[in-house]
Amino acid sequence: MSSKIPVLEIFGPTIQGEGMVAGQKTMFVRTGGCDYRCAWCDSAFTWDGSQKATPMTADDIMAKLEQTGGGRFSHVTISGGNPALHVGIAELIERFQEKGIASAVETQGSFWQDWLLNVDDVTISPKPPSSEMTTDWSRLDTFMMRLSARRDGNHNLKIVIFDEEDLVYAKQVHGRYPDVPLYLQVGNDDLDNQDPARLRDHLLEKYEWLVDRVMADPELNRVRVLPQIHALLWGNKQGV
Protein backbone atom coordinates (compact mmCIF):
# COMPACT_ATOMS: atom_id res chain seq x y z
CA MET A 1 0.00 0.00 0.00
CA SER A 2 1.32 3.41 -0.78
CA SER A 3 0.08 6.79 0.26
CA LYS A 4 -0.19 9.21 -2.63
CA ILE A 5 1.34 12.68 -2.55
CA PRO A 6 -0.43 15.71 -4.13
CA VAL A 7 2.09 17.25 -6.50
CA LEU A 8 1.84 20.71 -8.09
CA GLU A 9 5.05 20.77 -10.08
CA ILE A 10 8.23 18.82 -10.73
CA PHE A 11 10.99 20.73 -12.47
CA GLY A 12 14.73 21.15 -12.84
CA PRO A 13 17.58 20.80 -12.67
CA THR A 14 17.90 24.38 -11.55
CA ILE A 15 19.62 26.11 -8.66
CA GLN A 16 18.27 26.26 -5.15
CA GLY A 17 17.76 30.00 -4.77
CA GLU A 18 17.55 30.20 -0.98
CA GLY A 19 19.00 29.27 2.38
CA MET A 20 21.59 26.78 3.52
CA VAL A 21 22.08 25.06 0.16
CA ALA A 22 21.76 28.23 -1.97
CA GLY A 23 23.32 27.68 -5.38
CA GLN A 24 22.99 23.87 -5.21
CA LYS A 25 22.02 22.14 -8.46
CA THR A 26 18.73 20.46 -7.62
CA MET A 27 15.41 19.16 -8.88
CA PHE A 28 12.22 20.51 -7.25
CA VAL A 29 9.11 18.61 -6.18
CA ARG A 30 6.41 21.02 -5.03
CA THR A 31 3.61 19.46 -3.00
CA GLY A 32 0.11 20.84 -2.61
CA GLY A 33 -1.65 21.75 0.60
CA CYS A 34 -0.69 23.92 3.52
CA ASP A 35 -1.88 24.44 7.09
CA TYR A 36 -0.81 28.10 6.77
CA ARG A 37 -2.12 30.96 4.63
CA CYS A 38 0.76 33.44 4.67
CA ALA A 39 -0.27 36.91 3.49
CA TRP A 40 2.75 37.14 1.19
CA CYS A 41 3.05 33.46 0.16
CA ASP A 42 4.92 33.25 -3.17
CA SER A 43 3.46 29.79 -3.86
CA ALA A 44 -0.18 30.44 -2.95
CA PHE A 45 -1.20 28.27 -5.92
CA THR A 46 -0.29 25.28 -3.73
CA TRP A 47 -3.22 25.96 -1.42
CA ASP A 48 -5.61 28.59 -2.88
CA GLY A 49 -7.27 26.23 -5.38
CA SER A 50 -6.03 28.12 -8.44
CA GLN A 51 -3.99 25.11 -9.63
CA LYS A 52 -4.91 21.44 -9.40
CA ALA A 53 -2.52 18.97 -7.74
CA THR A 54 -1.87 15.49 -9.18
CA PRO A 55 -1.91 12.61 -6.65
CA MET A 56 1.31 10.64 -7.25
CA THR A 57 3.04 7.66 -5.66
CA ALA A 58 6.73 7.78 -4.74
CA ASP A 59 7.43 5.69 -7.87
CA ASP A 60 5.41 8.08 -10.07
CA ILE A 61 7.44 11.00 -8.74
CA MET A 62 10.74 9.16 -9.16
CA ALA A 63 9.85 8.32 -12.77
CA LYS A 64 8.89 11.92 -13.51
CA LEU A 65 12.11 13.21 -11.91
CA GLU A 66 14.18 10.87 -14.07
CA GLN A 67 12.22 11.74 -17.19
CA THR A 68 12.65 15.49 -16.57
CA GLY A 69 16.17 15.58 -15.14
CA GLY A 70 17.80 12.67 -16.99
CA GLY A 71 21.25 11.99 -15.56
CA ARG A 72 21.64 15.65 -14.70
CA PHE A 73 20.81 15.60 -10.98
CA SER A 74 21.80 14.00 -7.69
CA HIS A 75 19.88 16.33 -5.35
CA VAL A 76 16.13 16.86 -4.90
CA THR A 77 14.38 19.61 -2.94
CA ILE A 78 10.86 18.95 -1.65
CA SER A 79 8.97 22.17 -1.12
CA GLY A 80 5.35 23.23 -0.79
CA GLY A 81 2.97 24.18 0.57
CA ASN A 82 3.96 22.27 3.67
CA PRO A 83 5.47 18.92 2.63
CA ALA A 84 5.30 17.70 6.24
CA LEU A 85 1.55 17.20 5.79
CA HIS A 86 2.25 14.09 3.66
CA VAL A 87 3.17 10.77 5.25
CA GLY A 88 3.77 9.29 1.77
CA ILE A 89 7.01 11.23 1.38
CA ALA A 90 8.68 8.58 3.58
CA GLU A 91 8.70 6.24 0.59
CA LEU A 92 10.09 8.93 -1.72
CA ILE A 93 13.01 9.58 0.67
CA GLU A 94 13.68 5.82 0.68
CA ARG A 95 13.91 5.86 -3.12
CA PHE A 96 16.36 8.78 -2.92
CA GLN A 97 18.52 6.92 -0.43
CA GLU A 98 18.56 3.78 -2.61
CA LYS A 99 19.77 5.86 -5.54
CA GLY A 100 22.30 7.99 -3.64
CA ILE A 101 20.28 11.16 -4.20
CA ALA A 102 20.67 13.87 -1.57
CA SER A 103 17.48 15.55 -0.34
CA ALA A 104 16.35 18.84 1.15
CA VAL A 105 12.98 19.80 2.63
CA GLU A 106 11.51 23.12 3.73
CA THR A 107 8.67 23.29 6.24
CA GLN A 108 7.42 25.75 8.86
CA GLY A 109 7.76 23.26 11.73
CA SER A 110 4.05 22.95 12.55
CA PHE A 111 3.74 19.21 11.73
CA TRP A 112 6.24 16.44 12.42
CA GLN A 113 6.96 13.41 10.21
CA ASP A 114 9.50 10.70 11.08
CA TRP A 115 10.80 10.76 7.51
CA LEU A 116 12.36 14.14 8.32
CA LEU A 117 15.03 12.16 10.17
CA ASN A 118 16.24 10.79 6.82
CA VAL A 119 16.40 14.08 4.92
CA ASP A 120 19.92 15.50 4.43
CA ASP A 121 19.08 19.19 4.81
CA VAL A 122 15.98 20.34 6.68
CA THR A 123 15.07 24.02 6.64
CA ILE A 124 12.57 25.10 9.27
CA SER A 125 10.96 28.41 8.34
CA PRO A 126 8.75 29.80 11.11
CA LYS A 127 6.61 32.65 9.81
CA PRO A 128 7.02 36.19 11.21
CA PRO A 129 4.16 38.64 12.02
CA SER A 130 3.95 40.04 8.48
CA SER A 131 2.66 36.62 7.35
CA GLU A 132 -0.41 37.14 9.59
CA MET A 133 0.17 33.62 10.96
CA THR A 134 0.69 32.83 14.66
CA THR A 135 3.54 30.56 15.76
CA ASP A 136 2.57 27.70 18.07
CA TRP A 137 5.76 27.72 20.14
CA SER A 138 5.17 24.45 21.92
CA ARG A 139 4.70 22.63 18.60
CA LEU A 140 7.82 24.28 17.20
CA ASP A 141 9.80 23.36 20.35
CA THR A 142 8.84 19.71 19.94
CA PHE A 143 9.69 19.79 16.25
CA MET A 144 13.13 21.33 16.89
CA MET A 145 13.87 18.87 19.69
CA ARG A 146 13.08 15.85 17.53
CA LEU A 147 15.24 17.17 14.70
CA SER A 148 18.17 17.93 17.01
CA ALA A 149 18.17 14.34 18.25
CA ARG A 150 19.14 12.84 14.89
CA ARG A 151 22.71 11.80 14.18
CA ASP A 152 23.14 12.64 10.49
CA GLY A 153 22.13 15.58 8.34
CA ASN A 154 21.96 19.31 8.83
CA HIS A 155 19.14 21.58 9.80
CA ASN A 156 18.74 25.31 9.90
CA LEU A 157 16.20 28.02 10.55
CA LYS A 158 15.17 30.46 7.84
CA ILE A 159 13.01 33.51 8.42
CA VAL A 160 11.67 35.76 5.72
CA ILE A 161 11.88 39.42 6.77
CA PHE A 162 9.61 42.18 5.51
CA ASP A 163 9.81 44.76 8.30
CA GLU A 164 11.12 45.74 11.74
CA GLU A 165 8.52 43.65 13.54
CA ASP A 166 9.72 40.57 11.63
CA LEU A 167 13.26 41.29 12.82
CA VAL A 168 12.09 41.31 16.44
CA TYR A 169 10.47 37.93 15.80
CA ALA A 170 13.70 36.61 14.21
CA LYS A 171 15.64 37.58 17.33
CA GLN A 172 13.09 35.77 19.47
CA VAL A 173 13.54 32.60 17.38
CA HIS A 174 17.34 32.98 17.47
CA GLY A 175 17.29 33.32 21.25
CA ARG A 176 15.07 30.26 21.61
CA TYR A 177 17.22 27.99 19.39
CA PRO A 178 20.67 29.61 19.64
CA ASP A 179 22.60 26.58 18.36
CA VAL A 180 20.69 26.23 15.10
CA PRO A 181 22.16 28.23 12.19
CA LEU A 182 19.82 31.08 11.29
CA TYR A 183 19.31 32.46 7.78
CA LEU A 184 17.45 35.71 7.21
CA GLN A 185 15.96 36.23 3.79
CA VAL A 186 14.53 39.39 2.40
CA GLY A 187 10.84 39.08 1.50
CA ASN A 188 9.48 39.64 -1.99
CA ASP A 189 6.70 42.22 -1.58
CA ASP A 190 6.19 42.69 -5.31
CA LEU A 191 4.82 39.36 -6.53
CA ASP A 192 2.85 40.96 -9.39
CA ASN A 193 5.89 42.64 -10.95
CA GLN A 194 6.47 41.03 -14.35
CA ASP A 195 9.58 43.07 -15.21
CA PRO A 196 12.58 41.04 -13.92
CA ALA A 197 15.06 43.94 -14.24
CA ARG A 198 12.91 46.34 -12.18
CA LEU A 199 12.03 43.64 -9.65
CA ARG A 200 15.75 42.91 -9.28
CA ASP A 201 16.59 46.51 -8.42
CA HIS A 202 13.73 46.63 -5.93
CA LEU A 203 14.70 43.35 -4.24
CA LEU A 204 18.36 44.34 -3.97
CA GLU A 205 17.33 47.62 -2.36
CA LYS A 206 15.30 45.67 0.21
CA TYR A 207 18.18 43.24 0.68
CA GLU A 208 20.57 46.11 1.35
CA TRP A 209 18.17 47.42 4.00
CA LEU A 210 18.16 44.02 5.70
CA VAL A 211 21.96 43.72 5.48
CA ASP A 212 22.33 47.17 7.10
CA ARG A 213 19.93 46.31 9.91
CA VAL A 214 21.67 43.01 10.68
CA MET A 215 25.15 44.54 10.54
CA ALA A 216 24.12 47.17 13.10
CA ASP A 217 22.62 44.68 15.57
CA PRO A 218 24.90 42.93 18.14
CA GLU A 219 22.17 40.33 18.75
CA LEU A 220 22.47 39.12 15.16
CA ASN A 221 26.17 38.33 14.88
CA ARG A 222 25.93 34.67 13.95
CA VAL A 223 23.30 35.16 11.29
CA ARG A 224 23.49 34.72 7.52
CA VAL A 225 21.56 37.15 5.29
CA LEU A 226 20.68 36.10 1.76
CA PRO A 227 18.61 37.34 -1.18
CA GLN A 228 16.44 34.96 -3.23
CA ILE A 229 18.89 34.29 -6.04
CA HIS A 230 16.26 32.83 -8.41
CA ALA A 231 14.14 35.99 -8.07
CA LEU A 232 17.15 38.12 -9.04
CA LEU A 233 17.64 35.98 -12.13
CA TRP A 234 14.16 35.13 -13.26
CA GLY A 235 11.77 37.43 -11.42
CA ASN A 236 8.38 36.02 -10.43
CA LYS A 237 8.31 33.23 -13.02
CA GLN A 238 6.98 29.86 -11.81
CA GLY A 239 8.83 26.60 -12.50
CA VAL A 240 12.44 27.80 -12.63
Added chain:
Amino acid sequence: MSSKIPVLEIFGPTIQGEGMVAGQKTMFVRTGGCDYRCAWCDSAFTWDGSQKATPMTADDIMAKLEQTGGGRFSHVTISGGNPALHVGIAELIERFQEKGIASAVETQGSFWQDWLLNVDDVTISPKPPSSEMTTDWSRLDTFMMRLSARRDGNHNLKIVIFDEEDLVYAKQVHGRYPDVPLYLQVGNDDLDNQDPARLRDHLLEKYEWLVDRVMADPELNRVRVLPQIHALLWGNKQGV
Protein backbone atom coordinates in the same frame (compact mmCIF):
# COMPACT_ATOMS: atom_id res chain seq x y z
CA MET B 1 58.36 37.25 19.76
CA SER B 2 55.60 37.75 17.30
CA SER B 3 55.67 37.65 13.52
CA LYS B 4 53.99 40.68 11.96
CA ILE B 5 51.33 40.37 9.28
CA PRO B 6 51.13 42.85 6.36
CA VAL B 7 47.57 44.18 6.37
CA LEU B 8 45.88 46.11 3.55
CA GLU B 9 42.46 46.64 5.06
CA ILE B 10 40.30 45.74 8.04
CA PHE B 11 36.59 46.43 7.65
CA GLY B 12 33.12 45.32 8.59
CA PRO B 13 30.88 43.98 9.79
CA THR B 14 29.54 43.23 6.34
CA ILE B 15 28.32 40.10 4.60
CA GLN B 16 30.57 37.47 3.12
CA GLY B 17 29.64 37.75 -0.54
CA GLU B 18 30.99 34.41 -1.75
CA GLY B 19 31.22 30.67 -1.31
CA MET B 20 30.39 28.32 1.53
CA VAL B 21 29.55 31.00 4.09
CA ALA B 22 27.85 33.40 1.67
CA GLY B 23 25.61 35.82 3.54
CA GLN B 24 27.47 35.37 6.86
CA LYS B 25 27.92 38.51 8.94
CA THR B 26 31.68 38.89 9.17
CA MET B 27 34.65 41.23 9.59
CA PHE B 28 37.36 41.16 6.92
CA VAL B 29 41.12 41.23 7.36
CA ARG B 30 42.85 41.52 4.00
CA THR B 31 46.54 40.62 3.98
CA GLY B 32 49.11 41.84 1.46
CA GLY B 33 51.31 39.72 -0.74
CA CYS B 34 50.56 36.91 -3.15
CA ASP B 35 52.56 34.19 -4.93
CA TYR B 36 50.07 34.46 -7.82
CA ARG B 37 49.35 37.26 -10.30
CA CYS B 38 45.90 36.34 -11.64
CA ALA B 39 45.03 38.20 -14.84
CA TRP B 40 41.60 39.12 -13.47
CA CYS B 41 42.46 39.55 -9.75
CA ASP B 42 39.86 41.79 -8.12
CA SER B 43 42.27 42.62 -5.25
CA ALA B 44 45.41 43.33 -7.28
CA PHE B 45 46.18 46.20 -4.87
CA THR B 46 47.29 43.50 -2.41
CA TRP B 47 50.31 42.66 -4.57
CA ASP B 48 50.83 45.24 -7.37
CA GLY B 49 52.39 47.92 -5.15
CA SER B 50 49.55 50.41 -5.67
CA GLN B 51 48.61 50.34 -1.96
CA LYS B 52 50.94 50.09 1.03
CA ALA B 53 50.43 47.35 3.63
CA THR B 54 50.79 48.00 7.38
CA PRO B 55 52.80 45.39 9.34
CA MET B 56 50.63 44.44 12.33
CA THR B 57 50.86 41.97 15.20
CA ALA B 58 47.96 39.67 16.06
CA ASP B 59 47.17 41.99 18.99
CA ASP B 60 47.22 45.07 16.72
CA ILE B 61 44.75 43.37 14.38
CA MET B 62 42.53 42.24 17.24
CA ALA B 63 42.46 45.79 18.64
CA LYS B 64 41.59 47.24 15.23
CA LEU B 65 38.84 44.65 14.71
CA GLU B 66 37.30 45.52 18.06
CA GLN B 67 37.60 49.25 17.43
CA THR B 68 35.94 48.93 14.00
CA GLY B 69 33.36 46.22 14.70
CA GLY B 70 32.54 46.94 18.36
CA GLY B 71 30.32 44.19 19.72
CA ARG B 72 28.80 43.66 16.33
CA PHE B 73 30.73 40.58 15.16
CA SER B 74 31.62 37.01 16.09
CA HIS B 75 33.10 35.91 12.75
CA VAL B 76 36.24 37.06 10.92
CA THR B 77 37.29 36.26 7.35
CA ILE B 78 40.98 36.44 6.46
CA SER B 79 41.49 37.07 2.78
CA GLY B 80 44.27 38.35 0.56
CA GLY B 81 46.35 38.17 -1.44
CA ASN B 82 47.30 34.74 -0.17
CA PRO B 83 46.99 34.70 3.65
CA ALA B 84 48.82 31.36 3.78
CA LEU B 85 52.09 33.21 3.13
CA HIS B 86 52.01 34.51 6.72
CA VAL B 87 53.09 32.35 9.65
CA GLY B 88 52.01 35.10 12.07
CA ILE B 89 48.33 34.38 11.47
CA ALA B 90 48.70 31.41 13.86
CA GLU B 91 48.64 33.86 16.75
CA LEU B 92 45.61 35.71 15.35
CA ILE B 93 43.64 32.44 15.09
CA GLU B 94 44.55 31.73 18.73
CA ARG B 95 43.10 35.12 19.74
CA PHE B 96 39.90 34.27 17.84
CA GLN B 97 39.61 30.93 19.62
CA GLU B 98 40.13 32.56 23.04
CA LYS B 99 37.30 34.97 22.26
CA GLY B 100 34.91 32.47 20.68
CA ILE B 101 35.18 34.14 17.28
CA ALA B 102 34.64 31.87 14.27
CA SER B 103 37.09 32.22 11.38
CA ALA B 104 37.24 31.68 7.65
CA VAL B 105 40.22 31.79 5.29
CA GLU B 106 40.52 31.76 1.53
CA THR B 107 43.71 30.61 -0.20
CA GLN B 108 44.65 29.02 -3.52
CA GLY B 109 46.30 26.00 -1.88
CA SER B 110 49.86 26.70 -3.01
CA PHE B 111 51.35 27.15 0.50
CA TRP B 112 50.53 25.22 3.66
CA GLN B 113 50.41 26.60 7.22
CA ASP B 114 49.61 24.48 10.29
CA TRP B 115 47.30 27.22 11.58
CA LEU B 116 44.88 26.24 8.80
CA LEU B 117 43.97 23.25 11.01
CA ASN B 118 42.41 25.68 13.50
CA VAL B 119 40.33 27.71 11.03
CA ASP B 120 36.59 26.91 11.01
CA ASP B 121 35.96 27.30 7.30
CA VAL B 122 38.76 26.98 4.75
CA THR B 123 38.07 27.78 1.12
CA ILE B 124 40.63 26.50 -1.35
CA SER B 125 40.40 28.36 -4.64
CA PRO B 126 42.64 26.88 -7.34
CA LYS B 127 42.91 29.23 -10.31
CA PRO B 128 41.60 28.18 -13.76
CA PRO B 129 43.35 28.86 -17.11
CA SER B 130 41.79 32.34 -17.56
CA SER B 131 43.89 33.49 -14.59
CA GLU B 132 47.05 32.73 -16.63
CA MET B 133 48.41 30.86 -13.60
CA THR B 134 49.51 27.20 -13.64
CA THR B 135 48.32 24.82 -10.91
CA ASP B 136 51.05 22.77 -9.22
CA TRP B 137 48.97 19.63 -8.71
CA SER B 138 51.38 17.88 -6.38
CA ARG B 139 51.42 20.90 -4.04
CA LEU B 140 47.63 21.09 -4.17
CA ASP B 141 47.32 17.33 -3.49
CA THR B 142 49.49 17.68 -0.39
CA PHE B 143 47.49 20.71 0.77
CA MET B 144 44.16 18.93 0.33
CA MET B 145 45.41 15.80 2.09
CA ARG B 146 46.59 17.75 5.12
CA LEU B 147 43.29 19.61 5.35
CA SER B 148 41.22 16.42 5.03
CA ALA B 149 43.06 14.89 7.99
CA ARG B 150 41.71 17.40 10.52
CA ARG B 151 38.83 16.51 12.81
CA ASP B 152 36.93 19.77 13.13
CA GLY B 153 35.93 22.46 10.67
CA ASN B 154 34.76 22.51 7.08
CA HIS B 155 36.58 23.01 3.86
CA ASN B 156 35.47 23.49 0.31
CA LEU B 157 36.78 24.21 -3.16
CA LYS B 158 35.81 27.36 -5.02
CA ILE B 159 36.63 28.03 -8.64
CA VAL B 160 35.99 31.28 -10.45
CA ILE B 161 34.69 30.63 -13.98
CA PHE B 162 35.11 33.01 -16.92
CA ASP B 163 34.84 30.68 -19.92
CA GLU B 164 34.45 27.13 -21.24
CA GLU B 165 38.10 26.30 -20.64
CA ASP B 166 37.68 27.20 -16.97
CA LEU B 167 34.75 24.78 -16.76
CA VAL B 168 36.94 21.96 -18.10
CA TYR B 169 39.45 22.82 -15.37
CA ALA B 170 36.70 22.84 -12.72
CA LYS B 171 35.67 19.32 -13.75
CA GLN B 172 39.28 18.20 -13.49
CA VAL B 173 39.47 19.57 -9.93
CA HIS B 174 36.09 18.01 -9.05
CA GLY B 175 37.25 14.62 -10.37
CA ARG B 176 40.48 14.85 -8.37
CA TYR B 177 38.81 15.75 -5.03
CA PRO B 178 35.29 14.33 -5.44
CA ASP B 179 34.43 14.39 -1.74
CA VAL B 180 35.14 18.07 -1.21
CA PRO B 181 32.12 20.36 -1.81
CA LEU B 182 32.70 22.43 -4.94
CA TYR B 183 31.44 25.98 -5.47
CA LEU B 184 31.56 27.61 -8.88
CA GLN B 185 31.49 31.38 -8.98
CA VAL B 186 31.00 33.56 -11.98
CA GLY B 187 33.99 35.81 -12.67
CA ASN B 188 33.80 39.59 -12.72
CA ASP B 189 35.27 40.62 -16.10
CA ASP B 190 34.29 44.27 -15.74
CA LEU B 191 36.40 45.54 -12.83
CA ASP B 192 36.51 49.12 -14.19
CA ASN B 193 32.74 49.51 -14.35
CA GLN B 194 31.78 52.21 -11.83
CA ASP B 195 28.01 51.96 -12.44
CA PRO B 196 26.66 49.37 -9.95
CA ALA B 197 23.27 48.98 -11.72
CA ARG B 198 24.84 48.24 -15.11
CA LEU B 199 27.51 45.99 -13.59
CA ARG B 200 24.74 44.08 -11.79
CA ASP B 201 22.85 43.37 -15.02
CA HIS B 202 26.06 42.26 -16.70
CA LEU B 203 27.10 39.96 -13.82
CA LEU B 204 23.66 38.37 -13.60
CA GLU B 205 23.77 37.66 -17.34
CA LYS B 206 27.12 35.93 -16.88
CA TYR B 207 25.77 34.09 -13.84
CA GLU B 208 22.80 32.83 -15.83
CA TRP B 209 25.19 31.53 -18.48
CA LEU B 210 27.12 29.61 -15.82
CA VAL B 211 23.92 28.24 -14.26
CA ASP B 212 22.76 27.02 -17.69
CA ARG B 213 26.07 25.32 -18.40
CA VAL B 214 26.16 23.55 -15.03
CA MET B 215 22.52 22.46 -15.25
CA ALA B 216 23.20 20.82 -18.63
CA ASP B 217 26.28 18.90 -17.47
CA PRO B 218 25.86 15.47 -15.79
CA GLU B 219 29.44 15.70 -14.47
CA LEU B 220 28.50 18.72 -12.35
CA ASN B 221 25.54 17.42 -10.36
CA ARG B 222 26.92 17.96 -6.87
CA VAL B 223 28.10 21.48 -7.51
CA ARG B 224 26.88 24.79 -6.09
CA VAL B 225 26.83 27.86 -8.36
CA LEU B 226 26.84 31.32 -6.82
CA PRO B 227 27.16 34.96 -7.87
CA GLN B 228 29.30 37.42 -5.88
CA ILE B 229 26.55 38.93 -3.75
CA HIS B 230 28.60 41.97 -2.68
CA ALA B 231 29.28 42.86 -6.35
CA LEU B 232 25.51 42.75 -7.05
CA LEU B 233 24.94 45.15 -4.15
CA TRP B 234 27.89 47.47 -4.22
CA GLY B 235 29.64 46.99 -7.57
CA ASN B 236 33.42 47.30 -7.65
CA LYS B 237 33.74 49.38 -4.48
CA GLN B 238 36.62 48.46 -2.14
CA GLY B 239 36.11 47.99 1.61
CA VAL B 240 32.49 46.80 1.74
